[in-house]
Amino acid sequence: MGSAAQRIVRRTLLRFWTNLNLPPYLAPKLPTLREPHLGKQTPLFDLHVAAGAKIVDFAGWDMPIHYGSQLEEHHQVRRDAGMFDVSHMLPVDVSGAGAQAYLAKLLANNVRKLTLPGKALYSCMLQDDGGVVDDLITYFFAPDDYRIVVNAGTADKDIAWMRTQAAKMAANVTIVSRRDLAMIAVQGPNARAKTWAALPGSQAASEGLKPFQAAKWQGEFGEIMICRTGYTGEDGFELILPAQRAGEIWKALEAAGVKPIGLGARDTLRLEAGMNLYGSDMDETKNPLESGLAWTVDFTDGRDFIGRAALEAYDRSKQLVGLLLEDRGVLRGHMRVVTPHGEGETTSGSFAPSMNASIAFARVPAAVQLGDTVEVDIRGKLLKARVTKLSFVRNGKVLV
Amino acid sequence: MSTPTSLRYTETHEWVRMEPDGTVTVGITDHAQNALGDVVFLELPDVGRTLKAGENCAIVESVKAASDIYAPIAGEVIETNQAAVDAPESVNADAYAAWLFKLKPVNADDVAKLLDAAAYDKIANA
Secondary structure, eight states: OHHHHHHHHHHHHHHHHHTTTOOGGGSOSSOOSSOOOOSBOOTTHHHHHHTTOEEEEETTEEEEEESSOHHHHHHHHHHSOEEEEOTTSEEEEEESTTHHHHHHHHBSSOGGGOOSTTBEEEEEEEOTTSOEEEEEEEEEEETTEEEEEEOSTTHHHHHHHHHHHHHHHTOOOEEEEOTTEEEEEEESTTHHHHHHHHSTTHHHHHTTOOTTBEEEEEETTEEEEEEOOOSSSSOEEEEEEEGGGHHHHHHHHHHTTOEEOOHHHHHHHHHHTTOOOBTTTBOTTSOGGGTTOGGGOOOGGGOOOTTHHHHHHOOOOEEEEEEEEOSSSOOOTTOEEEETTEEEEEEEEEEETTTTEEEEEEEEETTOOTTOEEEEEETTEEEEEEEEOSOOEETTEEOO | OOOOTTSEEOTTSEEEEEOTTSOEEEEEOHHHHHHHOSEEEEEOOOTTOEEOTTOEEEEEEESSOEEEEEOSSOEEEEEEOHHHHHOTTHHHHOTTTSOOEEEEESOGGGGGGSBOHHHHHHHHTO
């Protein structure tokens, strides 16, 4: 009897945290209703608390999950402009005469494609067996000067991995963690215009930037790296800036009409945009080809990158697809997916506010086709879902 | 967050109201809706189902999480709130107006054994 009750409690707790799309090793021990504020804090923490944010643990950081309504924050980004404190993510500078050759070997995407200063490249960093150490963005400034932005929960592991590989290759590189920098993502159709209004002088430095391009701008707040990148499927910037100026910049953006947005809406926005979350959609036990990230792996030119041999040997039996729930309910991660070609599993799922429906990513057999109907086991009931591409919403428009 | 003194409560964050006709109305507390965040989906028990006290009988899903709802007392489900199913956000707007289901209690005295507002507040704010 006791064990049944324990099972229910455990299942409920697990569900609570897996629904936040946190991998188990990042999940807090208990879903406490009050927040202990025991984790690491970004330079903007006090401003979040003052704004009434609900603070939760994310990868050891005390972060705002919302400031009132996660749904309203989601719509604010799709319809206007919102900003996220993403200072828990870590910029890492890689420089030196051997930087390009080092990154060409370290990353599954090819940094040699980058020739335009400020150009960005999304890539996985792989283990020898093809498992994903992390997914990251690399910004090119010169063949001996790159900046990489890595995930918060993997930052320490990434740095250790990068140093180990540099030593193995005897690469002539310097790897510097930049915890002296903070990051604010400003996203939405009006994000760029409102950023320019908030930060006088920034427009001239950034209006010519194409998507996935960045520029360093020297202004009244010191050096801000303005990147036309993001994690929402909307236009906007990610600003990498001096940590000690983060509060002033945040307030200036707020005064220009950019609303603070929590990590809750960040998750529904990225899910609708079809963007992977490390630890949920892929991790060290999954390779990019079975994680919807084949487009980020560059096999051309016979380039020798870590994990290449394992990817070439992979049988491509699995794929990551989108699911749109056709019955009523809410898809979450770790639900069983039943298809005519065998079973699969959802990796992330949620209610999708811009679609007023529920969506998920699912790892399923490769024979499953777009448009197929599959079934998802939600608490013992098999509900119908349609297989879609991994991109549900882009620039405010629903694509599926 | 409000905890009306006219209602009874459970440790699992349900509120319970004894109606003049002897039936019992059940919902989730203001504290619970606040902790869950924006509610987007409700799954309620079938009318006619007999519930034991503490039985897992409904689901409230917010954008971020699913939460089980437990029967506060034993009884038979006599009505569910379709308006709340159709507009789950009403639970956030007013958790005490957006009831979930009504029970015909096996033993009406069970309600008085539940937590009063002061005792619930103590648990909710522990």
